[in-house]
Amino acid sequence: MMTQNILDYDTVALDDEKSALVIVDQTKLPGKVEIISLTKQEDIHRAIYILQVRGAPAIGVTAAFGLYLAAKEIRSDTYDSFYAQFKKAKDYLATARPTAVNLFWALNRMDDVAQVNAGLPIPDLKEVLRQEAVKIRDEDIWGCRSIGEYGLSLIKDGCGILTHCNAGQLATVRYGTALAPIHLGRERGLNFKVFTDETRPLLQGARLSAIEMVSNGVDTTVICDNMASQVMKNGWVQIIFVGCDRVAANGDTANKIGTSGVAILAKYYGVPFYVCAPTSTIDMSIAKGEDIVIEERPAEEVTEMWYKERMAPEGVKVYNPAFDFADNELITGIITEYGIARPPYTESLKQIFETKKNAKK
Known part of the structure; x- marks a missing residue:
């Protein structure tokens, strides 16, 4: 039986030091609270598809963190090369599920940031993308609390x-x-x-x-x-x-x-x-x-x-x-x-x- 309180954990989180997306594996609930760290894009895509992470807002945050982690791994000195690989990663994550608009909303928001900041050095661009993903996470927390108040x-x-x-x-x-x-x-x-x-x-x-x-x-x-x-x-x-x-x-x-x-x-x-x-x-x-x-x-x-x-x-x-x-x-x-x-x-x-x-x- 589960002994940990599920409310003590953020459903989706970023471990930037380990370049990992950290989620509560919802396929194991209610019997077991299992926190998993995902570093591969294939595993992040699969987590969305098989409902290890689900719920429109959580999927959006997952997509933002996932796309940032994909960007972080890109080895390129030119924007055109970087963006081509970034776009490929975005398009791949977008195929995970079709109905929840937050998936596409978050990916497009990250894409907009990548394009607006095309003139930045690649390391700086990656940092801006990290900040945007964290902002999407923070807005989700604030927005949910506000909905709760209403x-x-x-x-x-x-x-x-x-x-x-x-x-x-x-x-x-x-x-x-x-x-x-x-x-x-x-x-x-x-x-x-x-x-x-x-x-x-x-x-x-x-x-x-x-x-x-x-x-x-x-x-x-x-x-x-x-x-x-x-x-x-x-x-x-x-x-x-x-x-x-x-x-x-x-x-x-x-x-x-x-x-x-x-x-x-x-x-x-x-x-x-x-x-x-x-x-x-x-x-x-x-x-x-x-x-x-x-x-x-x-x-x-x-x-x-x-x-x-x-x-x-x-x-x-x-x-x-x-x-x-x-x-x-x-x-x-x-x-x-x-x-x-x-x-x-x-x-x-x-x-x-x-x-x-x-x-x-």
Whole structure:
């Protein structure tokens, strides 16, 4: 059994001295806390793909650190040669997963820095890239805490909260997004009753959200995904917080498969449904949810993973999308680090970015 507290570790970190990306291996949770150091680009790519590190913000930070480490290893005296190898490393990491916009956002941000500073000596350019990756990490921590503050303003002591998948500290560097209000509330002595959907087929709710909540002393109940309706009908849930992997300009939100069903149930039962979304996950270039690329994952995650023996017959077809999207009309509000956006999202999300722009002046 696990003896260490998972909340004592940053989910993603940089060991610059050893040129390593340091992550909590989430495939080993909840039974074991294993911290692994990755130095090869192939291992960093694989860690994203097989979900050793997952959650949109954490993937973004991982990509930034990973690309910096790739740049650090480049042996070149000319910018053109350096940038060609840098771009190759960027393009490689970008193939790890298709849906979470943070992966591409972080890689493009690092790319922009590399191009803007083309005139620097290569060692200085590498240092600027390191600083940018660390900045992305620091912004993630600040942004999650800010989201937590806004979310905490919507709940009170004793509140019943339902969440789907894991958008907690394990999906970010610290605090999380959807679970940040709960973690901050616990810091202030508040108590909540949290229901974590099991979240099939990868069980991030049962394995990851539950371990975070239990580690923080939260009254936590794991429910199978098809039990959410009954829990809401019982009146046990006053609010729903979920994370997201990408938000379209109209407020349609892609999140772990099953989220749309939760949103539909919440609408029926009159339970407020909030999406916790750092602005890095809001993709204003995507008009609507149907335009978001939905990742499909291996059939074995449904038929074999978590079972001692195969649980479905050989040859059966399996449809295994990793995400679905909740229509904007089902969403009560989108909580960002710069405030809570409310319908109509085509206007309120623009205002959020305007607030962000003004805050950076």
